[in-house]
Amino acid sequence: MKLITLNFVTCALKSCKSSPASFPLHPRDATLEVIETDLNLAFLKNILPRLEWNELCVITAELGLPPLPSSPPTREDLVVKPEGEVAEGAEAEEEASQTAKDLHRVLLETTVKEGKLVCGNCGHEYKVMEGVPNFLLPGHLV
């Protein structure tokens, strides 16, 4: 599963719904894998305001990835400013900046292949196998 998913998924237990500690789930014994994909600038711009940046920093630190900047980038940071004067009326093709490329690498290319996710509130462990986390709950926990 991609790190972007980890920035949205919470503990599935009903008793954890009200607790702030149920997000984010903490990866343990994780094996990471990088799967290269095409950069999708419009998507990054779309998802940026919805990211919880602090939690993303926590997770990348736990996974031992290089630290992220302490403040989230803005939409303007994701595109390279066009050099020189752009002819008026001409729709310049936006180009992704290094910030956008880094963000794409962290969010959409870095994946958790094996390991487990642990809820910070109840301690429930969700196993991840071949990149697929198991969120099936036993009946008494639903």
Added chain:
Amino acid sequence: MSRPEDILPPDLFYNDSEARKYTTSSRIQRIQNDMTHRALSLLDLHSPSFILDVGCGSGLSGEILSNSEEEGTPGGPHVWIGFDISSSMLGVALEKEVEGDLFLADAGQGVPFRPGTFDAAISISAIQWLCNAETSEDSPLGRLSRFFGGLYASLRRGGRAVCQFYPKNDEQKKMVSQAAIKAGFGAGLLEDDEGTKNAKTYLVLTVGGGDLDGDITGVVRGMDGVDVMARPGVARGAKRGQELKGSKGWILKKKEQMERKGKVVKANSKYTGRKRRVQF
């Protein structure tokens, strides 16, 4: 035709051989393709979005979501997360190396995502499975309400969800849409080829605060070949189950109420509630 929901629970029904059959059948692929495109046109997406695929199976609909605009996916390529209860189906999806993230999860246990995560949700031929409960601890209504409640929370304001499903009968259709309305969605049913064997039912759901004009019928405004049918009884002012004031039924109800309070009430006859005609 036999309904797989009646045979086994989904995690057991879609075993390795059944999952392979489902994914390699060109007929099923074509039908799923058509339905995914229809659902996408109802979602009306214009830019790359974050989409939840409920009951993604082997990722047949996910592959379409990952396609770019040139390949015929409006607003694409989208990033999606899919979940399914059948590990065999997910195994096939892994083999095909689909681009979305996969979860092994039961939609009837809720949707474990932060509020406002997704721009849209799509579900192709899945939620009829929620109408069956496999254990005595669970009920279809409970599963539906957990699913729709979780889905409502995880969609952003103004987001949409389109669920294509195969209702067994009108009762089931009503149960599913009522559960969605109870969760807070604006809901409408779109039926293609109604009354034929190929009937396809799409449950179109909206989360308030969007740019939707008017009620749920705004979703299909401007689409070709769609007739809007208002539900009878909704347009009328009187609420359902309430008698019109002054009618015979209303008078009888009031008389009964008064009688229960211990007041002296005249006996009912065939003349009760009738108009007193002018004397000549």
